[in-house]
Amino acid sequence: MTADQLRVIDGCYVTDSSGCHRYDFWNEQALFDGNPHTGWGSLSRNEPHVEYLDIDLGSIRVPVKIRLQRRAVPVIRTGFPGTVRVVAYPEQGGEKTILEADGISVAAGEWFEADLEPIATRKIRVETDGVEIRPSGKFFTQIMQMQFLEA
Template sequence: MTVDQLRVIEGCFVTDSSGCHRYDFWNEQALFDGSPHTGWGSLSRNDPQAEYLDIDLGSVRVPVKIRLQRRAVPVIRTGFPGTIRVIAYPEQGGEKTILTADGISVEAGEWFEGELEPVSTRRVRVETDGVAIRPSGKFFTQIMQMQFLEA
């Protein structure tokens, strides 16, 4: 299904993350504000580390696609994850990996789109890894927008 045939799940919010809260515009709740000028960032680290976002979809839904937008700064080639894993927590219990994507390459300002295995859930975890080292010698994950879509 194309994005045009799907609906964005409204009311998503982050319940926990490995990110930082240094600024109002660099906060995990900004992932769902619809603006390409605000977003989520991890802490600046000396060594690469997997990052995570725990997300409540607002109610029980069946997401079939995830979209993540890269920061629209062409000179910054770092920050966007090379690997994304999405885990759903079905209502009946347990957990299920509904997407694993490796070798992700997205141009500045563009969207990564991943097809999710359909699972009825209210909670998901998005795990990211594989950010490149910055010229400063630090590792820092940045995602400007996130969307979950349903049929």
């Protein structure tokens, strides 16, 4: 099924993250505002680090696809994750990895999308890793938009 045959799950919000909150436009809630000029950024780090976002889907849903948009700045080649892991927390307890994607490469402003193993859940954790070192010698993640889609 392609993304245009699916519905975006509205009402998603971040309950916790490893991100920074320096500016209104780099805030994890901006991931779901539909604006490609605002997004989420992690802290600036001296070493690579697994970053995370804990997300509430608003109600129990069955997401089948995730989409992440890269910042639309061609000269900034770093910041977008090379690895994404998605974990679902079913209502009956436990956790289930529903996506592990490595070797991600997306052009500036474009979307990474991947199918998720369908599972009924309200809570999801998205973990990212594999950002390249910036010219400043720092590592940090930037994602402009995030979507979960359902059938």
